Amino acid sequence: MSTMSAPGVPVEPAVGEDDLVVVRDLYKYFPIHAGVLSRHVGDVKAVDGIDFSIKRGETLGLVGESGSGKTTAGRVVLRLLPATKGEVFFEGRNILELGREEIRKLRKEMQIIFQDPYASLNPRMTVGDIIGEPLAIHHLARGKEAETRVQELLRLVGLQPYHANRYPHEFSGGQRQRVGIARALAVNPKFIVADEPVSALDVSIQAQVVNLLQDLQEQLGLTYLFIAHDLSVVRHISDRVAVMYVGKIMEIADRDDLYKNPLHPYTIALLSAIPIPDPKVEQRRRRIILTGDIPSPVNPPSGCRFHTRCPVAFDRCKVEIPAMLTYGPSHQAACHWVEEHDGEAPDLTKGRVEAVVEPKTPS
Amino acid sequence: MATTTLPPGGLAITADDDFQLERHGVWKRLRRHKPAIVGAFVIAFMVLIAALAHVLPLHDPNAIDNAWSGTPLAPGVAGHFLGTDEVGRDLLARLIYGAQISLTVALFAVIMELTIGTVVGAIAGYYGGWVDYWLMRLTDVFLSIPLLPLLLVLTAIVSATSTKAALNFGTIVIIIGGLSWPSLARLVRASFLSLREKEFTEAARALGNRDGRIIFRHLLPNAVAPIIVQGTLEIANVIILESTLSFLGFGIQPPTASWGNMLANAQSNMSNAPWVAILPGLCILVTVLAVNYLGDGMRDALDPKLK
Numbered sequence: 001m002s003t004m005s006a007p008g009v010p011v012e013p014a015v016g017e018d019d020l021v022v023v024r025d026l027y028k029y030f031p032i033h034a035g036v037l038s039r040h041v042g043d044v045k046a047v048d049g050i051d052f053s054i055k056r057g058e059t060l061g062l063v064g065e066s067g068s069g070k071t072t073a074g075r076v077v078l079r080l081l082p083a084t085k086g087e088v089f090f091e092g093r094n095i096l097e098l099g100r101e102e103i104r105k106l107r108k109e110m111q112i113i114f115q116d117p118y119a120s121l122n123p124r125m126t127v128g129d130i131i132g133e134p135l136a137i138h139h140l141a142r143g144k145e146a147e148t149r150v151q152e153l154l155r156l157v158g159l160q161p162y163h164a165n166r167y168p169h170e171f172s173g174g175q176r177q178r179v180g181i182a183r184a185l186a187v188n189p190k191f192i193v194a195d196e197p198v199s200a201l202d203v204s205i206q207a208q209v210v211n212l213l214q215d216l217q218e219q220l221g222l223t224y225l226f227i228a229h230d231l232s233v234v235r236h237i238s239d240r241v242a243v244m245y246v247g248k249i250m251e252i253a254d255r256d257d258l259y260k261n262p263l264h265p266y267t268i269a270l271l272s273a274i275p276i277p278d279p280k281v282e283q284r285r286r287r288i289i290l291t292g293d294i295p296s297p298v299n300p301p302s303g304c305r306f307h308t309r310c311p312v313a314f315d316r317c318k319v320e321i322p323a324m325l326t327y328g329p330s331h332q333a334a335c336h337w338v339e340e341h342d343g344e345a346p347d348l349t350k351g352r353v354e355a356v357v358e359p360k361t362p363s
Numbered sequence: 364m365a366t367t368t369l370p371p372g373g374l375a376i377t378a379d380d381d382f383q384l385e386r387h388g389v390w391k392r393l394r395r396h397k398p399a400i401v402g403a404f405v406i407a408f409m410v411l412i413a414a415l416a417h418v419l420p421l422h423d424p425n426a427i428d429n430a431w432s433g434t435p436l437a438p439g440v441a442g443h444f445l446g447t448d449e450v451g452r453d454l455l456a457r458l459i460y461g462a463q464i465s466l467t468v469a470l471f472a473v474i475m476e477l478t479i480g481t482v483v484g485a486i487a488g489y490y491g492g493w494v495d496y497w498l499m500r501l502t503d504v505f506l507s508i509p510l511l512p513l514l515l516v517l518t519a520i521v522s523a524t525s526t527k528a529a530l531n532f533g534t535i536v537i538i539i540g541g542l543s544w545p546s547l548a549r550l551v552r553a554s555f556l557s558l559r560e561k562e563f564t565e566a567a568r569a570l571g572n573r574d575g576r577i578i579f580r581h582l583l584p585n586a587v588a589p590i591i592v593q594g595t596l597e598i599a600n601v602i603i604l605e606s607t608l609s610f611l612g613f614g615i616q617p618p619t620a621s622w623g624n625m626l627a628n629a630q631s632n633m634s635n636a637p638w639v640a641i642l643p644g645l646c647i648l649v650t651v652l653a654v655n656y657l658g659d660g661m662r663d664a665l666d667p668k669l670k
Contacts, residue, residue, distance in 0.1 A: 080569055107571030119562035124584040124667060134570045167667040183570070 019089075020191055020223045021077065022053040026086030028069070028076045032298065045297045046072040048247030049086075051324065054191075059217065059224040061238030061255070063231060063270070065294050069247040070227045074193040077225065078110055079103055090191065108138050111184035115196040117176035121168035127154075127179050128164030134186040153182040158212060174205035181212065185220070193225045198233060210237055231274050235259055240330070243267045246305045247297055249324070253331040263333040263345045266306045286349045304336065312337045312346040392664040399660020405653035413462035422453035424460040425618040435636035448625065448639050449632050452618075458646060461620035465602050466650070468536055468621070472601045475540025477594050480547030485578050485586075487548070488555025499552065505545040514538065514608060535614060539604050547593045554586035588662045595658030599651035622646050
């Protein structure tokens with residue numbers, strides 16, 4: 001059997017002592033109904049069986065293309081969307097089994113920062129009301145005490161106390177995102193899902209907000225699930241990084257390990273797309289251009305989801321779904337090629353010529 | 364050597380004073396809207412006059428003047444400032460006492476309509492699915508019934524079960540309010556359908572808000588513009604509807620005056636005594652205009668984006 005000869009060790013997910021969030025075999029399908037009778041004709045398999053865990057105080061980066069299911073995964077982990085199947089443990093409790101009222105109370109512990117700071121703040125509420133509301137809902141503070149707390153929070157995220165009287169439309173994108181962060185922090189959460197918190201912002205503002213998130217993590221001991229498609233931002237903030245592709249996790253590893261020594265061909269291709277801020281290197285380096293588009297999550301490819309675009313795919317990839325195997329202290333990947341080559345990463349710049357773009361030769 | 368001493372309690376943050384100041388500025392913005400202020404004064408004036416009707420030096424609104432001989436007395440004749448109606452009752456007194464009835468019916472019927480329409484529309488739009496389906500079918504049923512036949516049947520049923528021939532005030536309010544809500548429900552539902560998909564709604568849920576609070580604290584303020592516009596237009600509709608009921612003999616019954624029944628009864632004398640119809644009509648028009656302008660100003664004042 002192939003798994004016997006493999007160097008990779010099958011992954012045994014277990015709830016460790018310092019794991020704050022553990023996700024096991026999580027699925028989220030959105031049913032598609034069609035016709036007059038609204039027959040169930042298929043599913044959008046947004047999240048199709050993922051496992052990961054996040055330790056206390058850690059940041060797990062979750063990267064992937066648009067449509068890879070990373071945002072849905074974040075929503076399901078917080079139970080803002082109901083899961084189709086699977087388990088999400090928060091401090092050892094399976095939150096997918098909790099009742100309405102229990103989950104409402106748990107909102108104090110886990111919060112979300114949204115992607116679009118223009119859409120995520122209620123235009124009819126003042127910033128003070130927006131930040132103060134969670135305090136009222138969870139009976140954390142009221143009256144003068146709540147006002148003081150709102151002002152503390154505003155200062156914490158780098159705004160001024162007098163901003164409390166203003167409406168969201170009076171702020172810039174970066175300031176609004178700070179308001180969104182203050183709102184999430186109002187309940188003193190332990191865990192925050194940051195759903196592409198900087199991708200809607202100017203590059204100059206992105207760094208400020210990312211640094212703010214890091215400072216807050218240090219000060220308040222927060223645990224982040226940082227969802228993004230910007231690989232440089234993820235590298236900057238994450239301790240570990242998971243790479244998602246069409247509803248599945250392809251590779252998960254410590255940040256430096258993943259960026260320096262990526263194993264999965266998808267990760268390798270993804271990382272080769274990061275621009276290098278040096279024109280000489282940028283001109284000479286070989287980018288790996290994947291052919292085709294990301295497959296539809298309604299009809300994901302058989303076997304390995306990536307085989308339709310993978311430069312090193314072989315017959316096994318079309319039929320057998322690769323298992324997540326461990327290749328190193330904290331490095332896991334789901335790839336048959338890596339498994340059969342003793343944990344070696346494929347060199348995508350050789351091999352199939354059509355998958356490779358020749359570097360431009362400087363004249 | 365200079366020593367700096369920290370204030371007691373360290374660098375504790377104290378609540379700024381301007382945090383307490385007017386937080387929403389609705390009143391401030393409303394005051395700048397001139398037509399709204401004029402509208403508010405007109406309404407206030409009419410309410411005041413109507414409320415003080417019994418202390419003002421007026422004729423008895425139901426007494427028939429001795430000088431009356433079959434046709435309405437012209438304005439100024441026999442001490443009637445605005446003349447008399449077709450049976451010789453003082454028009455000014457009837458307009459003022461009629462205002463009591465008409466304004467109160469309008470107020471309560473519209474409040475009832477806004478309440479039912481908003482709640483039905485908000486729940487249907489927010490929850491969607493089967494709740495939406497059945498609430499909207501109910502709304503369609505109410506919308507599809509022609510109003511007049513329904514009014515006739517309803518009033519017949521109600522009057523059959525009571526000893527009095529005419530309907531009392533409360534029943535009229537309930538009938539009008541209970542029948543006019545469907546169009547508002549549809550407007551509110553449409554707003555909620557789009558609002559519930561907004562990210563701030565998801566944010567509200569992520570914070571642990573209960574559904575009721577999301578609906579009424581987060582979404583309703585964003586749907587307030589169509590509600591106010593519809594509400595102000597409905598004031599006029601309700602006054603007219605009450606007159607229709609009166610005309611059919613089911614509304615406010617003579618001798619009690621309402622603008623509606625005054626207008627209805629004046630029709631037989633339109634050619635020889637037009638003022639008997641024009642004056643209550645003018646009262647309705649002025650009320651409707653004043654309410655519309657006030658509503659306009661309120662809608663703008665409630666929108667924080669308009670400075």
